[in-house]
Amino acid sequence: MGTTELPDALTSVLTGVQRLVRRRLRQGLTGPRLRGAQVELLRLVAANPGIGVSAAAKELYLAGNSVSTLVNQLTAAGLLRRESGHDDRRSARLLPTPEAEARLRAWDERRAALVREQVARLSEEDLAALAAALPALRRLAESLHEEVETA
Structure with a gap:
């Protein structure tokens, strides 16, 4: 396979693997289904508790108002907590709720088990x-x- 075909083939295979893993894992999910951007924000906040909205927007390459919308959605769903910043009361620090942490942990464990099982074959x-x-x-x-x- 040449350099002309390789990028398309690689992108297609990686995207397909991701899609199939997500599809298989969704089968046993409880609770509301989250969109990709919501999950990305949750993962970022879980890895960086206390991150601000603007820092999260920069890290995710999204507009600040888009991240604010996601924060509102995830807060309403009980998956994020917003606290006032220590130095500036107008700024918000984002924190995952215990439910969000449990949900992310369960997803990661199930994904690892699924991929481990398939790789073993x-x-x-x-x-x-x-x-x-x-x-x-x-x-x-x-x-x-x-x-x-x-x-």
Whole structure:
């Protein structure tokens, strides 16, 4: 496969794997279904408790008002808490609720189990090929991240 076909094939396969993993995991979900941007914000807040709305917007490459809308939705759903900033009462610090943390943890555990189960079914040759591809995929991800940072 040449450099012309590889980008499309890679994007198609990665997108397909993500979609299929999400679809399989949604089958056993309880509670309201969250959209991608909501999950991204929840993950960011769980990893950075106390992050502000503007910092979250910058990290997610979204407009501040879009993140404010997501915060309102997630707060109403009982998944985020908003507290006043220590230095500036007008600023908001975002914190995950225990329900959000439990939901993210359960999703991560189920995703890891699903992928572990499917990887265990692969041949030794496929396992070796996947392991060999990981460094290149990491470099691709780093390059994409750096490019977004400089844009």
